[in-house]
Amino acid sequence: MTTSSEIKKKVIVFAEKRDDLIHPISFELLGKGREIADKLNAELSCVLLGYRVSREQAMELIYYGADQVFLYDNIVFKELNIIPYKHNIVQLVKREKPDIFLFGATHFGRSLAPRVAAALETGLTADCIDLQVDENGDLIQIRPAFTGNILAHIKTKTKPVMSTVRYKVMQMREKDQARKGQIINEATEVPNERGPRIIRKERQAEFNITEAKIIVSGGRGLGTSEGFKLLKELADLLGGVVGASRTPVDEGWIGKEHQVGFSGNTVKPKLYIACGISGSPQHLAGMKESETIIAINTDPSAPIHRTADYSIISDLYQVIPEMIKQIKARKVNRT
Numbered sequence: 001m002t003t004s005s006e007i008k009k010k011v012i013v014f015a016e017k018r019d020d021l022i023h024p025i026s027f028e029l030l031g032k033g034r035e036i037a038d039k040l041n042a043e044l045s046c047v048l049l050g051y052r053v054s055r056e057q058a059m060e061l062i063y064y065g066a067d068q069v070f071l072y073d074n075i076v077f078k079e080l081n082i083i084p085y086k087h088n089i090v091q092l093v094k095r096e097k098p099d100i101f102l103f104g105a106t107h108f109g110r111s112l113a114p115r116v117a118a119a120l121e122t123g124l125t126a127d128c129i130d131l132q133v134d135e136n137g138d139l140i141q142i143r144p145a146f147t148g149n150i151l152a153h154i155k156t157k158t159k160p161v162m163s164t165v166r167y168k169v170m171q172m173r174e175k176d177q178a179r180k181g182q183i184i185n186e187a188t189e190v191p192n193e194r195g196p197r198i199i200r201k202e203r204q205a206e207f208n209i210t211e212a213k214i215i216v217s218g219g220r221g222l223g224t225s226e227g228f229k230l231l232k233e234l235a236d237l238l239g240g241v242v243g244a245s246r247t248p249v250d251e252g253w254i255g256k257e258h259q260v261g262f263s264g265n266t267v268k269p270k271l272y273i274a275c276g277i278s279g280s281p282q283h284l285a286g287m288k289e290s291e292t293i294i295a296i297n298t299d300p301s302a303p304i305h306r307t308a309d310y311s312i313i314s315d316l317y318q319v320i321p322e323m324i325k326q327i328k329a330r331k332v333n334r335t
């Protein structure tokens with residue numbers, strides 16, 4: 001007979017598969033999930049839904065920390081159509097009764113997790129930047145609140161405790177190919193509800209600021225949308241991309257996909273060059289983990305200088321053309 005003290009706690013992580021690849025956020029979640037599961041002496045599972053999923057892909061999830069993988073392979077998952085994903089995950093939760101369920105805060109995760117939470121009538125803490133376990137074994141979900149000025153520590157009373165977690169804030173574990181685990185093939189239920197139908201796919205120009213190694217970011221100090229042409233020239237020379245604070249996005253100088261910060265993207269590049277950005281808490285929330293930060297700002301008291309590794313207290317319209325000139329000259333000398 002099993003006593004309640006012998007029933008293992010369960011943590012489940014949603015692994016997002018897009019086209020043929022598993023999104024790296026899934027491996028980051030497994031890193032944190034493993035840490036939580038070990039503290040709670042819990043079982044860590046992963047749910048992977050897709051079409052033509054290879055066994056190797058499911059094994060990858062085990063190598064990164066999962067004890068078992070619930071694998072759904074069906075043509076309904078060929079497109080990221082939210083309805084079959086939601087339906088099957090809800091059924092899985094009803095059967096497995098996990099204590100904790102984690103999703104990545106990707107576009108898809110942000111759309112899927114609230115639907116699953118609503119169907120299960122449980123709570124959801126969105127956009128967490130850290131997860132901890134307290135002395136009572138409760139999950140503490142940490143996320144910025146009040147426009148990023150405080151970090152709220154949130155405990156959820158309902159089960160499962162559900163969270164979405166931001167990309168690039170959790171550490172991936174080392175891949176361990178010696179890890180053993182179980183792959184459980186699940187039968188997919190195809191719901192009657194169809195959801196939106198994809199008639200045609202149009203590829204947008206590839207732009208993914210979260211993966212960039214070098215970001216040249218502009219703020220209100222640019223003064224005009226034209227300033228971004230200068231930043232683009234520098235970013236291209238360095239092999240990087242252009243980012244922005246929220247102000248130029250609100251002004252319509254550049255697209256929202258470039259925004260870095262609390263309500264934009266979280267980035268962790270090797271080099272972040274902040275040009276004409278004051279360094280508000282909301283901006284810093286999205287870039288302070290960058291390896292090296294260079295700030296170019298005319299105001300010596302701007303908060304960005306306190307976070308920067310290197311500060312250039314000068315007019316960006318003098319500094320950046322000079323940087324471009326120097327880099328071009330070096331490139332010519334090398335050829």
Ligand SMILES: Cc1cc2nc3c(=O)[nH]c(=O)nc-3n(C[C@H](O)[C@H](O)[C@H](O)COP(=O)(O)OP(=O)(O)OC[C@H]3O[C@@H](n4cnc5c(N)ncnc54)[C@H](O)[C@@H]3O)c2cc1C
Binds near residue numbers: 220282297299
């Ligand atoms: C709910 C909420 C969410 C938010 N989310 C975000 C977010 O995701 N990302 C974000 O960035 N902000 C966000 N904000 C806005 C944030 O509070 C700040 O208003 C914003 O970051 C300021 O942008 P900035 O640094 O470009 O502008 P400013 O604060 O106006 O700074 C401009 C800087 O440029 C310098 N400068 C001027 N001219 C030059 C020059 N020629 N050369 C060099 N330096 C110059 C100035 O000294 C100044 O420091 C959010 C706000 C709220 C309320």
